[in-house]
Ligand SMILES: Nc1nc2c(c(=O)[nH]1)N[C@H]1C(S)=C(S)[C@@H](COP(=O)(O)OP(=O)(O)OC[C@H]3O[C@@H](n4cnc5c(N)ncnc54)[C@H](O)[C@@H]3O)O[C@H]1N2
């Protein structure tokens with residue numbers, strides 16, 4: 080048996096960041112930026128008003144001054160009206176500040192207050208004198224023209240995307256998301272909507288994996304369910320045309336374990352046992368075409384755990400994510416449970432702020448698929464521990 084770290088290291092040494100592709104900023108949420116994005120202009124673009132009010136010359140906008148309103152500058156207006164001593168220009172939030180102005184008097188600091196008016200008044204009386212440059216948002220105070228707005232390697236969320244749009248870009252270079260094929264193998268598998276006959280079970284691994292792949296920041300190319308038949312599996316693999324393939328089932332020592340029979344020795348694909356419970360039988364390698372292939376054991380909890388430990392970090396590496404691992408923290412066991420000697424136990428658990436307990440009341444079991452629904456984390460119990468006692472500190476990988 081090899082360790083989790085050894086298997087993971089072999090996988091991570093075989094995958095690399097995908098190439099960059101251009102995408103619209105409108106459709107790039109969750110992608111990773113491939114190159115720095117530089118601001119095409121200063122942000123803000125021009126000096127503009129932070130308030131609805133009046134652009135004034137500060138020298139004559141003293142308390143009690145009566146100013147004649149000679150022009151109106153709504154947002155979007157390109158005018159730069161000139162005005163002289165004793166005059167003011169009505170201005171709205173975001174509108175360019177006239178070159179003759181050096182302060183804004185907000186509506187509230189005039190005798191007329193905030194009452195809505197379609198047209199500017201003839202004059203206003205200043206009730207509070209403005210400070211120098213009051214309520215003027217300076218061109219370039221947020222970012223200089225040519226400065227980096229968002230750095231390469233940043234995960235693009237709503238805040239980063241708005242910064243890019245403000246910097247003047249629609250098409251942006253992002254790391255391509257790996258397209259992943261999912262193949263569930265097993266002659267016992269039927270559609271979830273079918274009523275299983277004796278010996279049959281609903282196929283759930285491809286459902287789990289498709290959702291997990293998307294959650295990891297990759298794309299599902301296609302999914303397929305294949306019976307335990309070598310020819311059928313070979314035919315399905317021939318159509319792959321994807322960046323990675325994840326198979327479940329048939330990875331162990333059973334007489335009908337077709338995945339191992341078909342793939343062992345293809346390209347660099349090797350089957351091994353990992354000192355992990357569940358998820359002991361594992362296969363991994365690159366096809367002759369260089370496509371990473373993950374062969375996971377068929378048990379649903381083994382699939383969940385194997386994905387988290389091996390597939391997710393690899394897909395996130397390919398998608399360019401700066402963090403490939405779940406955050407780890409330590410909780411106290413709210414109840415005790417047993418762990419198998421010589422294998423690291425990776426147990427679906429529910430956590431609250433301070434404690435951790437098995438998601439399935441009985442503890443571990445690679446077939447306990449329904450209990451997975453309760454899990455919010457995975458506990459990682461070292462190989463040398465055979466029993467966790469109530470109150471023990473336990474390391475957990477939080478699924479967030
Ligand atoms: N003699 C031995 N038997 C087994 C060993 C062993 O070392 N010696 N290892 C056990 C361990 S550990 C695991 S894990 C399993 C892995 O077996 P396979 O990868 O060959 O998986 P299958 O036999 O195909 O399936 C296991 C289990 O999971 C169910 N399954 C499979 N696919 C799906 C699916 N798509 N959706 C839902 N459920 C699925 C399947 O019906 C089986 O119950 O081998 C042990 N045996």
Ligand code: MOO
Pocket residue numbers: 355356357358359360376378381445
């Ligand atoms: O390793 Mo198996 O995955 O125990 O269930």
